[in-house]
Amino acid sequence: MLAVLHKSVAKCPEALLQNTQPQSVSALKDGFLATHFSSVHPGSVVINLASSGFLAYSSDKQNPLFPRLFAVVDDIFCLFEGHIDNVAHLKQQYGLSKTANEVIIVIEAYRTLRDRGPYPADQVVRDIQGKFAFILFDTTSKATFIASDADGSVPFFWGTDSEGNVVVSDDSEVVKQGCGKSFAPFPKGCFFTSSGGLRSYEHPVNELKAVPRVDSSGEVCGLTFKVDQESRKEKAGMPRVGSDANWSQNY
DSSP states (O other): OEEEEOTTTOOOOHHHHHTOOTTOOOSSGGGHHHHHHHHHSTTOEEEEOGGGEEEEEOOTTOOTTSOEEEEEETTEEEEEEEEETTHHHHHHHTTOOTTOOHHHHHHHHHHHHHTTOSSOHHHHHHTOOEEEEEEEEETTTTEEEEEEOTTOOSOOEEEEOTTSOEEEESOHHHHHHHHGGGOEEOOTTEEEETTTEEEESSSTTEEEEEEEEEOTTSOEEEEEEEEEEEEEOSOOSOOOOOTTSOGGGTO
8 A cells, every 4th residue: 555645735744854865756746656556566546636645555465464455435535454453342432334344443433533523533543453554534624644553563664755745655665766765664653644743642642753764784764753751742632622623633
């Protein structure tokens, strides 16, 4: 799976932008990265999000232990890889039918969060137990929601291209094509939103600090993000706002 999200809808951490490498290209220009993804993953499907970027999906070479799923509900697009252990509990929590699968659960969890749900964003992700990674984009609110489980069980990578757009994929080579040496594993136990940036759902009150990542040859290659135990966020939860407001702008 692959997402390239325009910088206007995915405000990535400043440190990630500053780490953009000269080897990177424009992932969105002339559909460059979408074309590359389709060439290495036969039978792939590319979803054009207009000026917001694109999503791409393929069942090619998928790990049977971590199946890939795709769904769209009410203009909310979601790519999911892995499995959720507490499916029955989450179906009951979100009032879903018995036939709902993991990707539908993630969409409904996001929609509940967006529409003034009772839980903060970090708890919504923390309640999902299993081995997973997902990419969600809401075309109505232009909101991005990306997360990985606490153990980083599913291969998941990200980086920025030459124009500061965010590239996320389970294929490290595809991310390298778009981001050069700014690519890095997506931080374990973290979630990213277009409005709230990157946060740890295991330690929601702590800030994250960027640490240079060094590859096997000793060269700096992307960044990792670690929980800073010394710093604390001013607000750990989602701020209460007007009843008609869209919570996706505040998490």
